[in-house]
Amino acid sequence: MIEGMRMDLKKSRYMNFDELYLYCYFVAGTVGLMSVPVMGISPESKATIESVYNAALALGIANQLTNILRDVGEDARRGRIYLPQDELAQAGLSDQDVFDGKVTDKWRNFMKSQIKRAKMFFGKAEKGVTELNQASRWPVWAALLLYRQILDEIEANDYDNFTKRAYVSKTKKLVALPIAFGRSLVSPSSRKLPILGKA
Numbered sequence: 470m471i472e473g474m475r476m477d478l479k480k481s482r483y484m485n486f487d488e489l490y491l492y493c494y495f496v497a498g499t500v501g502l503m504s505v506p507v508m509g510i511s512p513e514s515k516a517t518i519e520s521v522y523n524a525a526l527a528l529g530i531a532n533q534l535t536n537i538l539r540d541v542g543e544d545a546r547r548g549r550i551y552l553p554q555d556e557l558a559q560a561g562l563s564d565q566d567v568f569d570g571k572v573t574d575k576w577r578n579f580m581k582s583q584i585k586r587a588k589m590f591f592g593k594a595e596k597g598v599t600e601l602n603q604a605s606r607w608p609v610w611a612a613l614l615l616y617r618q619i620l621d622e623i624e625a626n627d628y629d630n631f632t633k634r635a636y637v638s639k640t641k642k643l644v645a646l647p648i649a650f651g652r653s654l655v656s657p658s659s660r661k662l663p664i665l666g667k668a
């Protein structure tokens with residue numbers, strides 16, 4: 470984690486997703502990994518320990534990617550671009566376009582693919598939540614559902630993450646909590662098929 474903070478002080482550009490992933494791993498993936506022994510794995514879980522850690526790591530990465538996508542405008546105003554440089558170029562975008570902050574079709578398409586990838590990490594994370602101890606499942610489901618909705622809000626803002634800060638309304642938060650609670654009642658043993666434990 471300290472390495473990630475060091476990296477953030479030294480770097481303001483990421484050449485490709487591998488570099489960005491490493492940064493996300495350091496600053497957020499590590500938080501996810503450290504949470505597992507604190508929260509505990511359910512005694513009923515038949516999943517491999519490795520698969521639970523992988524899900525926790527994925528939630529850290531998903532959260533950090535979401536943070537980055539939400540804060541594009543704010544970061545650009547501080548001269549920072551966390552988006553992968555090669556993917557920006559492939560989309561026909563330059564740093565200057567990010568600094569100019571105009572929502573164009575190129576930007577929308579670029580953002581769609583970035584959001585899709587972040588959602589994929591949330592998907593990986595979902596597979597591990599049920600394996601956690603009962604008491605930890607509700608807050609983790611709540612955090613996952615609420616944070617993932619920030620991505621939906623970026624879409625709802627027509628991908629304007631330059632001038633708008635995507636956030637989840639109080640009403641949507643209140644709706645998410647009972648949904649998270651419902652999901653937290655699913656225990657590892659009540660699963661029909663063991664979906665974890667395989668590579």
Ligand SMILES: CC(C)=CCC/C(C)=C/CC/C(C)=C/CC/C(C)=C/COP(=O)(O)OP(=O)(O)O
Nearest residue numbers: 497500501504524525528529532533536597598
């Ligand atoms: C899914 C399973 C099996 C377990 C759960 C494991 C957990 C709790 C994962 C979550 C890890 C987590 C909370 C990561 C934090 C990521 C994050 C959003 C960091 C934000 O850091 P900054 O970049 O300082 O934020 P700002 O940009 O808002 O300042």
